[in-house]
Amino acid sequence: MSGLGISAIYFLDQKGKIIISRDYRGEVSSSITEKFQRKVLELDERLIKPVFTEKDITYMWIRVNNIYIVSVAKGNPNVALVFTFLYKMKDVFCDYFKELEDESLRDNFVITYELLDEMMDHGYPQITEVKVLKEYIKTEANKMQKMTSEQQKKENQKISQAMTNIVSWRPEGIKHSKNEIFLDVIEKLNLLVSANGNVLRSEILGTVRMKSFLSGMPELKLGLNDKALFDMTGRTSKGKLVEMEDIKFHQCVRLNRFEAERNITFIPPDGEFELMTYRLDTQVKPLIWVECAVENFTRSKIEYVVKAKTQFKSKSIANNVEIYVSVPTDVDSPVFKSNVGTVKYVPDQNCMVWCIKQFPGRKEYHMRAQFGFPSIEAEERQKYSRVPIQVKFEIPYFTVSGIQVRYLKIQEKSGYQALPWVRYITQNGDYQIRMQ
Known part of the structure; x- marks a missing residue:
């Protein structure tokens, strides 16, 4: 985060009063909320900004229902990273509380503080995956369940593994009776056509979604008919190759391998997740x-x-x-x-x-x-x-770009076999044809 972390996070009600806060560094005073009220709550909606600086403090905030989530940092923080964390944190709280509101925060302040401490350490994001957090922060923890010393030892070991595991999005010890993985390639076509048939704007937005039900810690390798990969390796293809732009990956993908070799390798989260998105600027005739x-x-x-x-x-x-x-x-x-x-x-x-x-x-x-x-x-x-x-x-069973999954290899130390299921879907995006 440009060497600088978040100093504190505040959850404010509609009047700007603090509901819950967490000071990670002791660098700012609670009076910062008064400045937030002056810069946001008291101004016309057309004038407010999601990021502003007061002296050497940068304020970054989002609104969820009837609360404001405000992060403050000294100096010049990485604003994009902070907002990514805030929205990820919002998703975690919504998963725990169903609705993120003033009342749900007040009713669950113990769990809220636990989550704030586990998701961030000294102002730097740590664990943000709900499935991993739920391994050791459970809503049932308020029920005072007694554990034997052996159970407590196993629980502590599980928490330690989750905290030290570099694969923070996937806990250890996952087991499925049937190992399967489902892959959906979904493309949305944005199109604007004149009344005489001339394509004025054409854009394909693609998403690769997965549902993973694999045991252990599997290593996956995905192969697409990616033009850049074939160009890099000097290979030729009889089929169509696609040239993807603006590719964005889930954090599980090894970016260094992709940048060096165009190989998409990863250890998947358990369950449903979005592996990657891409865009193609290409002339497509109206479907x-x-x-x-x-x-x-x-x-x-x-x-x-x-x-x-x-x-x-x-x-x-x-x-x-x-x-x-x-x-x-x-x-x-x-x-x-x-x-x-x-x-x-x-x-x-x-x-x-x-x-x-x-x-x-x-x-x-x-x-x-x-x-x-x-x-x-x-x-x-x-x-x-x-x-x-x-x-x-x-x-x-159709993609407008012609993208294809050439292979999906699955390797796991136990050596089990898993069959991948692939499905293609093309949908409309902003699809418009002008009238005569």
């Missing part, structure tokens, strides 16, 4: 193309002809397709006719929604809609035409 023509636009009615067609392979199917088409604010008496799916008018959103449960590839469907107008014309009736058509969908 679902929608055209909307307006006919018979008179003072008494307006008619739409909507055509939708899929532009991906016929073996794939888009599920739960929803096409949102804007209509004038003052329409009434809707009448719909379509050769597939259902259409509904959503007056509070000033649009009609065409819902198609399953839309196979290389197919084209049509829909007609008619609306009436009241006798008095509304202002800005033409405004609807400036709102783009929005499309929602999900295509299983």
